[in-house]
Amino acid sequence: MHISFLIHNAYGIGGTIRTTYNLAGTLAEHHDVEIVSVFRHRDEPVFAPGDKVRLRHLVDLRKDSPGYEGDELEYRTPASFFPAAEGRYKQYSALTDRKIAEHLRGLDCDVIVGTRPGLNVHIAQQARRGPARVGQEHLTLSTHSSPLKLTLRTHYPRLDAVTTVTEADARTYRKLMRLPGVRVEAVPNSIPAPALAPADGSGKWVIAAGRLAPAKRYDVLIRAFEKVVAERPDWRLRIYGAGAERGKLRALIDKRGLYNHVYLMGPATPLEPEWVKGSIGAVTSSLESFGMTIVEAMRCGLPVVSTDCPHGPGEIIDDGVDGLLVPVGKVDAIAAGLLRLINDDELRRRMGAKALENSARFDPAEVAGRYESLFADLAGRGNLRGSLHRTRGALLSSAFQAKDRSRTALRRVRAA
Incomplete structure (x- = not known):
């Protein structure tokens, strides 16, 4: 599969960034994986994405870069698409609205994954038909404001799946959000095993x-x-x-x-x-x-x-x-x-x-396996939808052709 992650800023520090890199790096062992960062503010990311993961950005905020876009009028114009209810109005702008929309409309992949509510809304509304659309919740539904919850309830039905990091939050989503046809799955964050001996319990x-x-x-x-x-x-x-x-x-x-x-x-x-x-x-x-x-x-x-x-x-x-x-x-x-x-x-x-033993269930290989199954199922469902659409189109075309042939034959009989 070709899997594309859309993230706020892959060059910063934070739990969402780390777990996205962990997941992407593990999936890249068997799939074509990229991370697309809305912003880039430094030359090199803090965390290494892995040799097999492609990393690119949409908006360059490095002041010493020839591609710097922070002084553009569009960047100083408030966003009209990215939901203001998420509270990121000082970071997102008309420039990010345009860049994200262009990226999503031109993206050719099997699965696209958003990593924050505002980006999930972009994906729900602007991703082209075909890819499975997955919105990740790295916080919790209960921590979102009422206006943001309303925004998500309005647009999330166009996603194929929403993933939460706990079963408790998944239950909250299923209970409070009306998401017909959208899979809500709990998949935890992943943490790799440290490359050093574990604690021996002697340090005070x-x-x-x-x-x-x-x-x-x-x-x-x-x-x-x-x-x-x-x-x-x-x-x-x-x-x-x-x-x-x-x-x-x-x-x-x-x-x-x-x-x-x-x-x-x-x-x-x-x-x-x-x-x-x-x-x-x-x-x-x-x-x-x-x-x-x-x-x-x-x-x-x-x-x-x-x-x-x-x-x-x-x-x-x-x-x-x-x-x-x-x-x-x-x-x-x-x-x-x-x-x-x-x-x-x-x-x-x-x-x-x-x-030490029980935490192995959070290993990136374990978590990536769960995502892989979800993605494959969603991509397969999408292919089935496409196949059914093409089959229906072919059947309709055949029916119209048969009807045309019947009309032609009838006209010939009448003419004779």
């Missing part, structure tokens, strides 16, 4: 990673770790990531006197070498669309203590087997979960081994 470090944003509730984690330190001062916490909450978190660490036990490490790429230095992963989010860091930690052999928030953790962690699920926002429960693993070396190592 708890590791957390992600954007320093309010939804991650690192303030709750820091307060919980204060209780951990009171009982086990030999353990420490490292938090990796960048974001607007850094100043507040730094102030909280200082206020609680935890500057020798809690460290804001900043971003790290790759993160696997940092995971394996620890023995426990921690996630205290109030909401997770999936839970990439949970899987990353598990793939490095760490059991994870995570809040049982919507939507992903409960579908990733087998509570009490390869990690622990605790109530959202409960400082005492989070501290108790951490201390349970800290104080029981055998339990920690056993759960770490199960985490």
Whole structure:
């Protein structure tokens, strides 16, 4: 199959970019795969797409590039097609409207995959007839505004499939969105196995990673770790990531006197070498669309203590087997979960081994296999539709020809 992904910016950093590269690179082992980035703002992508994946862009925002388009009037004109309800009006424009439309109308492929709601709307409306149209949901339906949900409900029926990263979100889509004839499938994000030995459970470090944003509730984690330190001062916490909450978190660490036990490490790429230095992963989010860091930690052999928030953790962690699920926002429960693993070396190592084993289901080969089956089915359905259309056309043509022959014969009889 020829599979084409359409992504916001393949040259940046983010979970959607990483998982798209993981999926595309694995599919490219057996198929013709390309990633088309709406924007390009740097010469080389942060993540390597793989030798077999073609990468191209539609709008060049590199100021030192001869193809720079950021000063064009079209780029400064607001978009009229890309849905304003998605809140990307400062990035998308009349220029992106035109470039995306031209790309989709000229695209010759078997499957086209969109990776964000606005791009999925473009695909639903503007992709030429023939390719299977797949819209990916990398967030959750519940996090979208009411105007955006209405936009999706209006245009998504023209897609062939919508994929979510959790079963919970797939159920929400099926219940709340009227999408007759559209397949709604839950397919998780993929995380490759790290190219280094897993953690052995001996390091006295708890590791957390992600954007320093309010939804991650690192303030709750820091307060919980204060209780951990009171009982086990030999353990420490490292938090990796960048974001607007850094100043507040730094102030909280200082206020609680935890500057020798809690460290804001900043971003790290790759993160696997940092995971394996620890023995426990921690996630205290109030909401997770999936839970990439949970899987990353598990793939490095760490059991994870995570809040049982919507939507992903409960579908990733087998509570009490390869990690622990605790109530959202409960400082005492989070501290108790951490201390349970800290104080029981055998339990920690056993759960770490199960985490390593159970997380193999998120390997790119496993996830790509599920997408491959979906794509093949959709492409086959499309070919069947095309075959039926051509057959119907041929039958109609034959019927008209037969009718013409009958009329001709009748005229000849009458003339005789």
